[in-house]
Amino acid sequence: MSSLLTLTPEGLYCPAAGLHIDPVRPVARAVITHAHSDHARPGHGAVLATRQTLDIMGLRLGEGFAGTRQALAYGEAVNVNGVQLQLVPAGHVLGSAQVVLEAAGERAVVSGDYKRQADPTCAPFELVSCDTFVTEATFGLPVFRHPPIAGEIARLLASLSLFPGRTHLVGAYSLGKAQRLLAELRAAGYERPVYLHGAMEKVTAYYIAEGIALGSVEPVGTRGKELAGEIVLCPPGDLAGRWVRRFADPVTAVASGWMRVRARARQRGAQLPLIVSDHVDWPDLCRTVEETGAGQIWVTHGAEDALCHWCKTVGREARPLNMIGYGEEEADSSPVPALLPA
DSSP states (O other): OOSSOEEETTEEEETTTTEEESOSSOOSEEEOSOOSTTTOOSOEEEEEEOHHHHHHHHHHHOTTSEEEEEEOOTTOEEEETTEEEEEEEOSSSTTOEEEEEEETTEEEEEOOSOOOSOOTTSOOOOOOOOSEEEEEETTOSTTOOOOOHHHHHHHHHHHHHHOTTSOEEEEOOTTTHHHHHHHHHHHTTOOSOEEEOGGGHHHHHHHHHTTOOOOOEEEOTTOOGGGTTOEEEEOGGGGGSGGGGGSSSOEEEEESGGGGSHHHHHHHTOSEEEOOOSSOOHHHHHHHHHHHTOSEEEEEEESHHHHHHHHHHTTOEEEEOOOSSOSOGGGGGSOOTTTSOO
């Protein structure tokens, strides 16, 4: 066990500092790693996070999402009841952070969600050596090896060239994935406007206001057949709804790490599965565990048993936390009626 962290029904808790990390229920004091809805929930008394995470939580949850809020810059340290706390980049989405706790010569790092692949829309993952590393394992099985994103973008553009009269609808999470796709399309030389479902407009506008170059974007609005030959980004769940019928003979694509699994692609109705993930894959997960130097590995969600078994084969103690309530980022793809009209 770590002297810095324990597990409560609300989630990970640092008793010395009196705060929870990404709690699943309302608590007095919370540190939030990023603004996806499975980690960032309303109703806490006080919330500490990066400025960008707090801003995006306000956009998605309403400005009254917490009693008070405190922004902490990457690398800035605060002392909370004798515990030094820092936030360092996690490379997951804009504003995402790992939480570093240190006291009495012991250091624990809570990764939140993270990835090691390059992403032009957020600060890159920063490795921190520690004694206890709390990691996600969303794709914690050897089968999950995410290809370079450039190749997946090339597949999308090749399909657009092959079927110039068909609208290409790309299902992607409204926070992080959609903006990363936009940036990578621009890096690949695609200069036409990309059209956005209403659920993506506010967050995408925030990314642009933060200086992230995403090129020309336009709302879908009431348009449909006239978007033949164009790329439209939408929440994954809308690919199965009536909303799709307005478009010209659409090609449906889904951008997700789960597209590695054919059954998942069929379930999503993806004619063009794009393996694009904002989570760490198996090789990078194992590499990160080793590079932290941590003797204790805690696995918060995902393929917990597989990673714990691997950790033990390389001489590290590991335990699954069996935490419920994480890993459902797709909830983020549904618009909040009062804030993000469809």
